[in-house]
Amino acid sequence: MDQSVNPCEDFYQYACGGWIKNHPVPADESRWSRFSELNERNEAILRSILEDSSKNQDRSPVDQKIGAFYASCMNEPEIEQRGVKPLAPELERIAHISNAQDLLDETARLQQRQINVFFAFGSTPDLKDARMAIAGLDQDGLGLPEKDYYFRTDAKSVELRQKYVAAIAKTFTLIGVAPSEAEKKATVVMSVETELAKASLDVTSRRDPQKLFHQMPESQLAQLSPHFNFIEFFEQVKTPPFSTINVAVPEFVKAFSGVVAARPIGDLQDYLSWHYLHASSPLLPKPFVDQNFEFYERTLRGTKELKPRWKRCVAATDSELGEALGRKYVEKTFGEQGKERTLQMVHEIEYEMGKDLESLTWMSPQTKQQALVKLRAVTNKIGYPDRWRDYSAVDVKPDDYFGNWYRANEFEHRRELDKIGKPVDRSEWEMTPPTVNAYYEPTQNNINFPAGILQPPFYSNKADDAVNYGAAGAVVGHELTHGFDDEGRQFDAEGNLKDWWQKSDEEQFEKLTQCVVGEYGSFSPVSGIELNGRLTLGENTADNGGVRLAYMALMDDLAKKSIPPSEKTNGLSEAQQFFVGYGQDWCESSRPEMARYLAQVDPHSPGHFRANGVLKNMPEFSHAFSCKPGNAMYVANGKGCRVW
Numbered sequence: 270m271d272q273s274v275n276p277c278e279d280f281y282q283y284a285c286g287g288w289i290k291n292h293p294v295p296a297d298e299s300r301w302s303r304f305s306e307l308n309e310r311n312e313a314i315l316r317s318i319l320e321d322s323s324k325n326q327d328r329s330p331v332d333q334k335i336g337a338f339y340a341s342c343m344n345e346p347e348i349e350q351r352g353v354k355p356l357a358p359e360l361e362r363i364a365h366i367s368n369a370q371d372l373l374d375e376t377a378r379l380q381q382r383q384i385n386v387f388f389a390f391g392s393t394p395d396l397k398d399a400r401m402a403i404a405g406l407d408q409d410g411l412g413l414p415e416k417d418y419y420f421r422t423d424a425k426s427v428e429l430r431q432k433y434v435a436a437i438a439k440t441f442t443l444i445g446v447a448p449s450e451a452e453k454k455a456t457v458v459m460s461v462e463t464e465l466a467k468a469s470l471d472v473t474s475r476r477d478p479q480k481l482f483h484q485m486p487e488s489q490l491a492q493l494s495p496h497f498n499f500i501e502f503f504e505q506v507k508t509p510p511f512s513t514i515n516v517a518v519p520e521f522v523k524a525f526s527g528v529v530a531a532r533p534i535g536d537l538q539d540y541l542s543w544h545y546l547h548a549s550s551p552l553l554p555k556p557f558v559d560q561n562f563e564f565y566e567r568t569l570r571g572t573k574e575l576k577p578r579w580k581r582c583v584a585a586t587d588s589e590l591g592e593a594l595g596r597k598y599v600e601k602t603f604g605e606q607g608k609e610r611t612l613q614m615v616h617e618i619e620y621e622m623g624k625d626l627e628s629l630t631w632m633s634p635q636t637k638q639q640a641l642v643k644l645r646a647v648t649n650k651i652g653y654p655d656r657w658r659d660y661s662a663v664d665v666k667p668d669d670y671f672g673n674w675y676r677a678n679e680f681e682h683r684r685e686l687d688k689i690g691k692p693v694d695r696s697e698w699e700m701t702p703p704t705v706n707a708y709y710e711p712t713q714n715n716i717n718f719p720a721g722i723l724q725p726p727f728y729s730n731k732a733d734d735a736v737n738y739g740a741a742g743a744v745v746g747h748e749l750t751h752g753f754d755d756e757g758r759q760f761d762a763e764g765n766l767k768d769w770w771q772k773s774d775e776e777q778f779e780k781l782t783q784c785v786v787g788e789y790g791s792f793s794p795v796s797g798i799e800l801n802g803r804l805t806l807g808e809n810t811a812d813n814g815g816v817r818l819a820y821m822a823l824m825d826d827l828a829k830k831s832i833p834p835s836e837k838t839n840g841l842s843e844a845q846q847f848f849v850g851y852g853q854d855w856c857e858s859s860r861p862e863m864a865r866y867l868a869q870v871d872p873h874s875p876g877h878f879r880a881n882g883v884l885k886n887m888p889e890f891s892h893a894f895s896c897k898p899g900n901a902m903y904v905a906n907g908k909g910c911r912v913w
């Protein structure tokens with residue numbers, strides 16, 4: 270903490286000032302937060318698991334997979350010695366494309382390796398019947414983070430695009446293309462991507478599920494795309510039979526088909542080659558790794574140094590064989606006790622949300638009734654999957670990192686496509702167990718807390734209960750509130766995209782969220798940039814609702830124990846400790862490049878505003894710290910933005 274700061278003026282600085290001072294961003298990071306600290310601890314545990322497994326690959330099938338994968342990634346001499354040879358077969362195929370059929374074949378090959386050239390294709394829940402999975406086609410295929418990066422006209426954005434083109438050119442020279450030729454290719458790639466970007470939806474629009482909902486029969490898709498034969502593509506990638514496909518962005522498909530028709534084959538070959546090189550760079554010798562780092566880390570995020578090899582290999586194993594590694598991680602760190610404790614807190618917060626919903630004055634009894642139905646239908650997944658993914662089909666060799674990576678990708682691609690036409694497996698996880706994060710899945714109406722986050726500083730046996738409610742309870746409340754934010758509220762108790770709102774309640778909701786949009790839209794994380802109040806609305810709504818629910822839970826807990834909220838331990842009252850616990854979830858430092866990047870793509874607000882933005886809306890906070898009118902953090906009873 271920084272006790273020299275008045276909590277009523279800048280609570281974030283008060284709660285986090287000491288931490289920020291003592292935790293500069295490490296050279297190999299673009300941002301450092303309390304999540305990062307926890308992640309670092311998890312990383313060390315994963316490293317010891319992987320080193321042990323790589324020495325004992327014959328101990329069990331799981332040890333063989335993760336041990337051999339990690340060993341192959343750590344084997345730099347072997348990777349250097351193989352050089353660019355692993356790239357050759359695919360680059361040759363790309364070079365031999367001479368007609369529409371070849372282009373389709375190669376697109377299918379790359380997609381099977383999870384290189385989403387031109388578009389993304391996989392399974393997606395049927396939003397009208399979310400228990401079933403259908404086929405889904407979506408925009409993709411850009412090398413910059415999202416659409417708007419191609420069109421912003423400010424100096425920094427123009428410069429970033431120039432650096433991107435230079436990075437593409439430099440990468441081509443690494444496979445022996447002459448610099449002048451490489452520059453030409455890079456310009457072509459940029460222009461193809463710009464055309465795809467033009468027809469793509471931006472990150473903010475993509476938060477609205479209605480904008481991504483266009484179910485149709487295959488025949489209608491064929492009409493959208495006269496120049497790329499999707500029906501044959503689906504056969505090539507061995508898609509199970511289906512009758513309906515969701516085409517998230519029909520305009521994009523039209524534009525893509527237009528690109529295929531209008532562009533010389535050579536342009537599309539350059540585009541495919543670049544995406545193949547980019548995807549493969551981390552698997553190749555040092556010049557490729559370094560070049561990839563230069564643009565995607567140093568330029569885009571401001572990172573100063575490449576991470577040590579072992580950290581990259583831990584992350585790669587988590588990405589490719591996450592549930593095999595996660596299984597070992599859970600055995601080592603997370604007992605049934607942790608699960609019980611967390612579940613208890615989740616139930617308390619759910620109970621408070623019920624109370625909160627009943628007490629709302631702006632919502633009609635009919636909508637309230639529906640909201641309660643949805644709340645009661647929420648299911649919880651804590652820690653790790655009940656059934657572990659079986660990777661026995663993935664061939665992992667201790668000396669073939671390049672091959673291992675793409676074989677694991679092929680396995681995942683196959684697994685994904687095989688879901689089409691089957692019931693959705695709601696026991697499946699989108700995050701691996703060591704992940705320091707949590708999520709709400711609107712199409713399943715469930716909240717998911719990986720084992721990785723259920724540890725100090727988010728939950729600690731040693732901390733005061735008030736701190737645990739502020740730090741962990743607020744995260745639980747956050748995920749639960751996601752079911753009722755501007756996106757989540759469009760889904761019903763079953764996870765279907767179905768309107769259960771009275772018109773007048775919807776209008777009230779819009780009005781209340783406008784307040785949040787305006788509040789966060791006025792925050793500036795880095796000079797010259799303001800937060801996007803619409804992009805961050807769902808997360809901000811979840812933060813505000815989550816803290817309120819956790820605070821209610823603490824008040825109930827204190828009442829049960831007959832402890833007044835004003836009672837002090839360690840110099841702070843119970844209520845004050847709660848808010849410090851919450852504020853300290855968000856202590857962080859970011860490089861300016863990273864802050865800019867996040868402001869443009871991340872639906873979460875930066876830590877500073879996650880803390881202060883919420884507390885400025887809570888009279889309970891002003892009361893706890895005796896803030897007065899005129900203080901920056903002060904809010905009077907009944908004032909401040911509030912949705913839930």
Ligand SMILES: [Zn+2]
Pocket residue numbers: 747748751808811
């Ligand atoms: Zn969230």
